[in-house]
Each structure stands twice: as C-alpha cells, then as structure tokens.
Amino acid sequence: MAGEFELIARHFTRPPRRPWLGVGDDCALVGIDAGMQLAISSDMLVEGRHFLSTVEPERLGHKALAVNLSDLAACGAEPLACTLALALPRADDAFLAAFARGLYALAGRSGIDLVGGDTTAGPLNICITVFGQVPPGQALLRSGARAGDELWVSGTLGDARLALEVFRGRVALAGGDFETVRRAMELPQPRVALGLALRGVASSAIDLSDGLLGDLGHVLARSGVGARIDADALPRSAVLAAQAPALQHECLLAGGDDYELLFSAAPARREAVLAAAHGAGVAVTRCGAITAAPGLQVVDARGRELPVSWHGFDHFA
Amino acid sequence: MAGEFELIARHFTRPPRRPWLGVGDDCALVGIDAGMQLAISSDMLVEGRHFLSTVEPERLGHKALAVNLSDLAACGAEPLACTLALALPRADDAFLAAFARGLYALAGRSGIDLVGGDTTAGPLNICITVFGQVPPGQALLRSGARAGDELWVSGTLGDARLALEVFRGRVALAGGDFETVRRAMELPQPRVALGLALRGVASSAIDLSDGLLGDLGHVLARSGVGARIDADALPRSAVLAAQAPALQHECLLAGGDDYELLFSAAPARREAVLAAAHGAGVAVTRCGAITAAPGLQVVDARGRELPVSWHGFDHFA
Numbered sequence: 124m125a126g127e128f129e130l131i132a133r134h135f136t137r138p139p140r141r142p143w144l145g146v147g148d149d150c151a152l153v154g155i156d157a158g159m160q161l162a163i164s165s166d167m168l169v170e171g172r173h174f175l176s177t178v179e180p181e182r183l184g185h186k187a188l189a190v191n192l193s194d195l196a197a198c199g200a201e202p203l204a205c206t207l208a209l210a211l212p213r214a215d216d217a218f219l220a221a222f223a224r225g226l227y228a229l230a231g232r233s234g235i236d237l238v239g240g241d242t243t244a245g246p247l248n249i250c251i252t253v254f255g256q257v258p259p260g261q262a263l264l265r266s267g268a269r270a271g272d273e274l275w276v277s278g279t280l281g282d283a284r285l286a287l288e289v290f291r292g293r294v295a296l297a298g299g300d301f302e303t304v305r306r307a308m309e310l311p312q313p314r315v316a317l318g319l320a321l322r323g324v325a326s327s328a329i330d331l332s333d334g335l336l337g338d339l340g341h342v343l344a345r346s347g348v349g350a351r352i353d354a355d356a357l358p359r360s361a362v363l364a365a366q367a368p369a370l371q372h373e374c375l376l377a378g379g380d381d382y383e384l385l386f387s388a389a390p391a392r393r394e395a396v397l398a399a400a401h402g403a404g405v406a407v408t409r410c411g412a413i414t415a416a417p418g419l420q421v422v423d424a425r426g427r428e429l430p431v432s433w434h435g436f437d438h439f440a
Numbered sequence: 441m442a443g444e445f446e447l448i449a450r451h452f453t454r455p456p457r458r459p460w461l462g463v464g465d466d467c468a469l470v471g472i473d474a475g476m477q478l479a480i481s482s483d484m485l486v487e488g489r490h491f492l493s494t495v496e497p498e499r500l501g502h503k504a505l506a507v508n509l510s511d512l513a514a515c516g517a518e519p520l521a522c523t524l525a526l527a528l529p530r531a532d533d534a535f536l537a538a539f540a541r542g543l544y545a546l547a548g549r550s551g552i553d554l555v556g557g558d559t560t561a562g563p564l565n566i567c568i569t570v571f572g573q574v575p576p577g578q579a580l581l582r583s584g585a586r587a588g589d590e591l592w593v594s595g596t597l598g599d600a601r602l603a604l605e606v607f608r609g610r611v612a613l614a615g616g617d618f619e620t621v622r623r624a625m626e627l628p629q630p631r632v633a634l635g636l637a638l639r640g641v642a643s644s645a646i647d648l649s650d651g652l653l654g655d656l657g658h659v660l661a662r663s664g665v666g667a668r669i670d671a672d673a674l675p676r677s678a679v680l681a682a683q684a685p686a687l688q689h690e691c692l693l694a695g696g697d698d699y700e701l702l703f704s705a706a707p708a709r710r711e712a713v714l715a716a717a718h719g720a721g722v723a724v725t726r727c728g729a730i731t732a733a734p735g736l737q738v739v740d741a742r743g744r745e746l747p748v749s750w751h752g753f754d755h756f757a
Contacts, residue, residue: 148515148579148581148582148583148662149481149511149512149514149515149582149645149646149647150479150480150481150511150512150514150515150517150572150579151479151480151481152477152478152479152480152515152574152579153477153478153479153480154477154478154576155472155476155477155478157474157475158474159472160469160470160471160472161469161470161471161472161478161571162467162468162469162470163467163468163469163470163521163523163555163556163569163571164466164467164468164523164556165523165524165525165556165557165558165567165569166525166558167525167526167527167558167560167562167565167567169527169560169561169562169563169565170562171562172560172561172562173560194466194467195466195467197466197467198465198466198467198469200467204480206480206481206482206569207482208482208483208484208567208569209484210484210486210565238480239480239481239482240482241482241483241484241567243484243486243489243490244486244489245484245486245487245488245489245563245565246486246562246563246565248484248486248527248562248563248565248567250482250484250525250558250565250567252480252482252523252525252569254478254480255467257469259471262465262467262469264465265465265466266465328466329466330466345465
C-alpha cells in the first residue's frame with residue numbers, strides 16, 4: 124500500500140502558479156502584497172454532517188474548497204492560497220485522485236495554490252484553511268449594517284436544502300430536477316468576484332452556510348440592528364418554486380449550505396450594487412431592509428408576518 | 441445542551457493581543473509586517489494516532505498547538521496567529537474548558553492569538569493552522585544541507601517513544617520516571633526561540649515528528665546529500681539511558697513525537713550555533729555530519745555501523 128509521503132507526492136504536489144515554496148517543507152512560505160492584510164478562514168467537513176457518503180469524491184474536493192473560498196468572498200478578500208489537512212480511513216488512491224481533481228480545478232479557476240497541509244489515517248475529515256489579502260479597512264464585515272440599508276442576496280437559495288430533503292426521503296423529485304438541486308448542494312460556487320466588487324459598496328456581508336435567518340442573525344447581533352425580510356422576494360430556482368409554500372419557506376429561510384452572499388448596502392448604492400453584480404456575472408436580488416428596531420421580521424408579499432424560528436443550523440443541535 | 445456558537449463564545453473568544461479582528465467574522469484579518477513572508481503550517485491530530493484517549497484535555501490543547509509551532513520553529517519563523525478547527529463527538533464543556541486552557545497558555549507564552557476556526561460534531565479531530573512571518577530568503581529549509589556540515593539536535597530524543605512503549609505494555613517504568621517521559625510525549629516544547637536564533641546560522645532544519653531517521657531522510661533527499669549519525673552522541677534523558685541499548689536506539693532513531701530541531705551548520709559556525717542555543721535557553725548536541733556520498737550511515741562511538749531501518753513513522757503503514 125502506498126505510504127503517506129508517496130500519496131502526498133502523487134496527488135497533492137503540482138507546480139505552484141506563483142514562485143512560492145510549495146508542499147514539502149515544514150512550512151509553506153507565501154508572499155503578501157505590500158500593505159495588504161491577510162484574511163484567513165478555516166472550515167472542517169465531516170461525513171454525515173457536511174456531506175453524504177454518496178457524494179462523488181471529485182465534488183467533495185470542490186465543495187471542501189468552495190465553502191472556504193465563500194468565507195473569503197464574504198470578506199471581499201482576494202484568494203491567494205490554501206492548505207489541506209485530510210484524515211482518511213485508508214490510503215484510497217482512487218478517492219484521492221478524484222478528490223484532488225475537484226479541488227485543483229476550483230483552485231485553478233480561483234487563481235490559488237495548495238501550499239501545504241497534512242495527511243493522516245482516521246475517520247474521514249477534511250480541514251481546509253484559505254488565505255486571501257485585502258487592503259486594510261476595506262474588508263466586508265458583519266458589523267457594518269446600518270438602519271435603512273437594503274438587504275441583498277446573490278444567486279438563488281434553498282436548492283441545497285431541497286436536495287437534502289430528497290436524500291432524507293421527505294421529498295421526491297424527477298431525475299433532472301434532482302440533479303439540479305443536487306448540484307447546488309454538491310457544487311456550490313463561491314462568490315469571490317462579487318465579494319471583491321462589493322468592497323466599498325456593501326456595508327456588511329456574510330456568506331450563507333447555516334441558513335439565511337441564522338446567518339442574518341449574526342449580522343444583526345454584530346451590527347446592533349434589526350431586519351425585515353420579504354420572504355416572497357427571496358430568489359429561488361424553478362424546481363424549488365414548484366414545491367409547497369411551507370417547504371419553500373423552510374428551504375429559503377433555514378436551508379443552509381447555500382454559499383451565496385447576503386449583504387447590506389445603502390439605498391443610494393443600488394446602482395453600484397447592480398453594477399458590481401453585473402461585473403461579477405452573478406444575479407443579486409433585493410430581499411429586505413435593515414431596521415433600527417432590533418429583531419427579525421419575515422413578511423410575505425402582502426406584508427403579513429410569517430412565523431419563523433430564529434435558529435440557524437447548529438452542528439451540536 | 442450548549443450550541444456551537446455558545447461553545448465558541450464561551451471557550452474560544454479572548455481579547456487578541458494585537459489589534460486584529462479576532463474570532464467571529466467570516467475571516468480573521470491578520471497584519472503582516474512590511475516585506476515579510478508568511479509561513480504557514482497545518483497539522484491534524486486524530487485520537488489513537490497522535491494522542492491517546494488517556495491524555496488530559498489540557499495537555500492535548502497544549503500539544504495540538506505545540507506540534508504546529510514546532511513547524512514554524514523549524515523554518516525560523518516568528519509565530520503570529522493560529523486557527524483551530526475542532527470536531528467533537530459531543531459538546532463537552534469540561535473537555536473544551538481544559539483544552540482551551542492548555543492551548544491558550546502556550547499561545548500566550550508564544551505571543552500568538554487564536555484568530556478563528558470552526559467547531560463541529562464528529563469523531564474527535566483537531567486541526568490547527570499556524571501563521572508566522574519570516575524575512576524573504578531567511579527561512580530555514582530542508583534543502584540547505586551541504587557536505588561537510590555538522591548535524592545538531594536540540595534537547596533530548598526518545599522519551600516520547602519510551603512513554604508510548606509503556607502505554608503499549610512493552611516497557612515498565614517507576615512512577616516518577618513514567619511521569620517524566622509522559623510529559624515529553626504530552627507536553628512537547630516547540631523550539632521557536634532556537635529556530636529564530638538559527639536564522640543565518642543553520643544551513644538546514646527540520647522538526648523531529650516522525651523519528652530522527654525518517655525526518656533526516658527528508659533533509660537528505662531535498663538537499664541531495666548523505667549523512668553519518670553518531671548514535672552514541674544522541675542526547676537522551678537519564679530515564680532512557682537506563683534502558684537496554686537496543687531500545688535506546690529504537691527510541692532515539694525512530695521514535696517520533698520528539699518535536700526537537702534537527703539542523704545542519706558549517707563547522708565554522710559551531711560557536712554561532714552554541715551562542716544561538718544559549719540565547720534560546722535550549723541545549724544542542726552535535727550528533728553527526730553531512731556527507732557528499734548519498735545514504736545514511738549510523739555508527740556507534742567506536743565507529744561500528746549499526747543496522748537501521750530507513751523508514752520513519754508512516755501514518756498509513
């Protein structure tokens with residue numbers, strides 16, 4: 124059986140795109156542009172919690188990096204590099220080859236290098252840490268939302284949760300529809316270009332990983348404000364729009380795994396928001412507003428308040 | 441039961457020592473001094489592989505950070521910050537309190553901040569990524585060893601392996617002796633000050649995590665040289681020195697988990713090496729030499745060659 128060092132050499136050493144020291148020394152050495160701040164995020168993925176055992180390893184490699192890049196996007200940081208720490212039950216060559224293919228494909232499209240990491244035996248666990256850079260004071264933060272700001276969201280929400288409900292046997296979908304929502308769950312597209320374009324435009328941003336209401340709750344707590352969400356305005360796919368209204372609301376508001384950006388901007392910046400989204404090639408939708416009064420209100424198109432649970436996804440709940 | 445966000449707030453948010461954005465946004469933002477390179481290392485610890493279930497959580501928190509700081513030390517990098525990703529079978533408040541205590545104590549002594557991370561449910565897994573800075577071109581690398589250089593090692597070797605053999609039931613030690621070697625296994629001291637002092641002095645360096653022979657093999661491969669190790673010169677504790685010679689050699693040469701620095705330096709730098717070690721408050725011992733001829737030779741004090749296995753610890757072997 125192939126050993127640890129051979130596996131690393133076979134699957135995780137490719138020439139870096141920048142003249143950095145790559146995999147293979149005690150540390151990776153990474154250059155940061157003069158005067159830039161380093162932005163760091165780390166996410167750990169566990170089988171059964173963050174992905175199903177049925178996922179193709181290539182998609183898993185994509186998703187493990189995507190959820191981390193999504194955090195850089197939410198800060199408006201330019202991605203530079205990542206490390207990968209991987210625990211595997213056994214040295215599975217086919218798994219690693221496919222996993223590496225998915226990871227490197229997204230890394231390549233994102234212009235980043237895998238610069239180091241660790242491989243060990245153990246229950247399947249994937250921990251990726253990403254590094255980006257951002258000019259000091261320009262990072263998009265959760266704390267910047269102000270009363271009167273409009274709330275925006277990128278892409279569409281809820282498909283990943285709908286796919287999960289299919290896997291759980293609660294919902295049945297035709298094959299093509301299932302593949303659509305399954306792709307949303309397994310191949311999320313981090314909104315890096317949008318995050319960069321929103322620097323100086325958005326007043327706050329967060330990426331949607333634990334569900335809209337839970338993640339918005341973090342923004343409200345950090346910003347000391349409240350919000351009103353127009354549930355009927357939330358962008359959704361045709362597949363989700365065909366489901367029962369209660370299921371739609373559940374997937375849209377408490378779905379999780381969306382990896383879209385939720386951000387606020389002053390009404391005067393509406394054109395700038397749309398220009399940023401156009402430049403990034405991503406649709407954005409206005410879906411509510413920041414209020415001075417604390418708390419979170421969810422209303423439908425006729426202004427009726429919907430009963431909602433405040434909680435987002437809790438990994439220990 | 442306490443939820444994920446509450447646990448993070450309770451155990452892993454302390455005011456940072458530097459005016460950085462700490463835990464709680466999508467990314468941590470870290471300042472790097474002008475013109476410095478970023479040094480990054482990531483290590484994943486799995487129960488039964490990297491630590492025993494019997495370890496006190498406070499010691500585990502120390503060790504999880506120590507093994508990462510040891511990588512920065514081996515590069516001669518100044519530690520700045522770390523992230524922690526943690527998978528736990530359940531939200532165990534007492535475990536987390538003790539784990540955080542051990543981690544923060546070492547972080548404090550090392551002058552670094554915990555700036556972010558992730559917490560999730562899953563089989564116990566600890567992934568720490570550390571960040572340091574080093575002036576470009578000054579990092580200690582595995583590739584710099586030259587024929588004629590002397591080989592040095594810090595501290596003493598083999599106690600962690602001896603402790604493991606006690607846990608395995610292969611060796612019996614008196615209580616005080618067991619506690620001595622158990623501390624070596626559970627509370628390794630990363631040689632950060634020594635690594636910094638060796639910049640411009642050592643020609644290569646690596647930290648000893650997989651056993652002297654295996655780790656030295658990485659240096660030899662990257663540097664394109666060979667080496668001769670004087671086994672009788674290898675520094676060892678009084679506890680290890682009291683064991684049978686064959687066991688001593690096994691623990692010293694293929695022990696693993698030492699987290700001491702193995703480094704090379706030109707003979708003309710001998711005084712500079714000793715001054716660096718003195719300044720860092722760490723003992724260093726000359727234990728061999730780099731040879732132009734490839735391969736690794738282990739000899740005793742009388743120059744007789746010892747039969748050795750080349751292999752270090754392989755996590756999939």
